[in-house]
Amino acid sequence: MNNDLKPVMEGIFEAGPSPQLIGAICPECQQKFFPKPMVCPQCLGEVQDIKLSPVGKLYTYAILRTKAMYKLPQPYAVGWVDLEADGLRIFTLLDPEKIEDLDFGKKVFLRVGPIGVDNNGEACLRYYFTTQDGGDK
Ligand SMILES: [Zn+2]
Numbered sequence: 001m002n003n004d005l006k007p008v009m010e011g012i013f014e015a016g017p018s019p020q021l022i023g024a025i026c027p028e029c030q031q032k033f034f035p036k037p038m039v040c041p042q043c044l045g046e047v048q049d050i051k052l053s054p055v056g057k058l059y060t061y062a063i064l065r066t067k068a069m070y071k072l073p074q075p076y077a078v079g080w081v082d083l084e085a086d087g088l089r090i091f092t093l094l095d096p097e098k099i100e101d102l103d104f105g106k107k108v109f110l111r112v113g114p115i116g117v118d119n120n121g122e123a124c125l126r127y128y129f130t131t132q133d134g135g136d137k
Pocket of ligand 1 (some may be wrong): 026027028029030031040041042043044045
């Protein structure tokens with residue numbers, strides 16, 4: 001992995017061999033969020049950063065074969081992943097190399113890697129979920 005690459009957005013994940021998404025929790029409502037909101041949408045209180053579970057279950061997904069924005073691979077897949085440990089359903093990119101493996105209810109694992117470009121057209125790191133457990137791909 002190219003360590004010089006910047007994340008597509010600051011503060012939404014930690015890269016490295018055991019990546020984690022950075023979400024938020026409202027100490028009042030105990031509700032978790034991803035991405036982190038400015039304030040809790042339920043009580044407008046301040047939220048705190050928390051690290052989210054790197055393992056989820058694929059709730060639903062779509063394979064997109066149209067011309068991709070941000071130089072994403074073609075085709076690419078996006079979906080909603082349930083982070084059951086956090087009680088959250090999040091929207092995410094899915095591993096473009098594992099499109100054939102995608103299936104509803106499948107266990108998926110968080111990765112961070114070089115995919116596409118950022119708003120300035122520079123190569124960057126993105127988070128995605130893959131069907132392949134462990135190892136450093
Ligand atoms: Zn709240």
